[in-house]
Amino acid sequence: MSDNSEALARIAAALDRLAPPPAKPLDWIAAPALIWSEKGARAVADTGALPLSTLRGIDTAKTAVISNLARLSQGAAAHDMLLWGARGMGKSAVIRAAVAGIQRSDPQSLGLVQLSPDGLGSAAQLIEALAVQPRPMLIFLDDLGFAAGQKQDSLALRSLLDGGVIPRPAHVRLAVTSNHRGIVARDAPKGEVLHERDERDDALALADRFGLKLAFHPCDRDTYLDILSAYTEPLDLAFDREEALAWAIARGNRSGRSAFQFAVELAGRAGKAL
Secondary structure (H helix, E strand, O other), X not given: OOHHHHHHHHHHHHHHHHOOOOOOOOOOOOOOXXXXXXXXXXXXXXXXXXXXXXXXXXXXXXXXXXXXXXXXXXXXXXXXXXXXXXXXXXXXXXXXXHHHHHXXXXXXXXXXXXXXXXXXXXXXXXXXXXXXXXXXXXXXXXXXXXXXXXXHXXXXXXXXXXXXXXXXXXXXXXXXXXXXXXXXXXXXXXXOOOOOHHHHHHHHHHHOOOOEEXXXXXXXXXXXXXXXXXXXXXXXXXXXXXXXXXXXXXXXXXXXXXXXXXXXXXHHHOOOOO
């Protein structure tokens, strides 16, 4: 072998070592969940879903979500879902918990795909990818609200719901969470009707495209304490009612989120993990 050939062989070997290994093809069936963004899809090994029994104070909504997703996983007709209402009351938690509950019986019976806000523009490509998968899929958009100037994103979601040119297969449904039933603009002043009637009607028309709309309301004192008990009882943690209520007042609301945060505080004091 000539000197030039040896040099070329060494360069080729060095380049092979520097080159990243080829990416493994994405397995839409095995992963419990995936995330779709403008960069494409990636698998998520663990969604951190809570046990369904831990989610208290939202029994009506929880039953409806579980029933609807059970239908989807079994190949029956299922609704797109809009979960709206008070912040911190378990809207996204119940979606993750219900999907995880179904997957415990059959891991491949239902998949969860979280659609990032920057992925709305490529939602048609996502539908194309899911259409050829045999596994029922729930597309999940969390904490949705459109800022001023994001008309295009609103139209993209409407197209996703209505099917557009690319029809959405029956085994692919949507779940959206929002603080408002009308999915209004994020920067709209609190309690103020959008300044243009057509914008308000447009937002409500978008909400009307969901077959199942579930409201999540702020919880009362007893429900808040019951939610707190759901977190503390498995760890044998006692708590003072007045301190627990004061914690919620300091944070501006009684909710499942503030109950969880107080449980974290109690567990930390006791040197336990939650």
